[in-house]
Amino acid sequence: MDDTGKGFVEGERIAKLSTFTLLAVGIAEIFVGQLSGSVSVTADGIDSLSDAAISLIVWLGLKFSRKAPDEKFHFGYLRVESFSVLIASIGMIAVATALLYFSYLRLLQPKEISYTPLALFTLLCAGTISLYRAFQMRRISKKYDLLSLKTDANNSIKDGSASFIAFAAVLAWSMGFPYMDAIGGLIVAVYIYSVSYVSIKESSLILLDAFHRPELVGEIRKLIEKKYAVEVRDVRLRRTGPYAVGVITILADGSLTLDQIDELRRAIRQDLRRHIEGLRGLSIVFHARKH
Secondary structure (H helix, E strand, O other): OOHHHHHHHHHHHHHHHHHHHHHHHHHHHHHHHHHHOOHHHHHHHHHHHHHHHHHHHHHHHHHHHOOOOOOOOOOOOOOHHHHHHHHHHHHHHHHHHHHHHHHHHHHHOOOOOOOHHHHHHHHHHHHHHHHHHHHHHHHHHHHHOOHHHHHHHHHHHHHHHHHHHHHHHHHHHHOOOOOHHHHHHHHHHHHHHHHHHHHHHHHHHHHOOOOOOHHHHHHHHHHHHHHOOOEEEEEEEEEEOOEEEEEEEEEEOOOOOHHHHHHHHHHHHHHHHHHOOOEEEEEEEEEEOOO
16 A cells, blocks of 8 residues: 555544544533533534534545546546535535524623533633644645645634634633623634635635646656656646646657657656655656657
8 A cells, every 4th residue: 555545544544533523522512502601612512513524524535535446437536535625615614604693693692601610611622622633634634645634634723723712702701791702603603714715715626627836847847857868848737636647748759669668658657756746647648859
């Protein structure tokens, strides 16, 4: 199994663990939120449940991405990862809209919070757990370049930050600022919107075959032209899961035999994979150089 295959397995493991952890945190927060009457705690609990659902989608997306190509999906299921990010992000927007509405209602009619120490302790624990889990996911997502896990990590960082914001809001309420509980809920909703926007943008660009990495194209061109007596005419890449795939068009001496071209193609492909991580499924096309 190559590093990327290991990345999918490790990503599945951490996403699965995140799903059950956030589910437990969300249920606890909603229970305490209803008990205390705090909209900030309840909002953060709903946010944690939505994050658990997102981790579940990411987990399933990574699992399906590892399926081998078949007669229907000739190039495999790697784009399921990007599609799962898009679906999860749309779900996040729906949750944020609901939180925004209920927080606005509470802003119009502030209510008293009961069991304030319990509410504060719950939010503190929720924020700490979410951030710890987020940094674990971010480390793995960066190591293996997994967009879905990166999205889940950013979402968990948002969730942890939102818990601390809700903590500050409840604390401010206890100090005599009655509107802060509702404002905390509004801030959580805005947080979710911001993460959703970035995730939808990134996943949509991948699904539409957008690829803007001029530094990578330049590195490929430089590596080939420096070592081999050829000219790179064109490099066209696309993103598929954690991989960059595409077509490289090369101008070479027209006197080369087919065997020499095949050997050159193999050598270039091996060099690219050795020096640049994440390159897979490269088609290298040779054209005769005109003198």
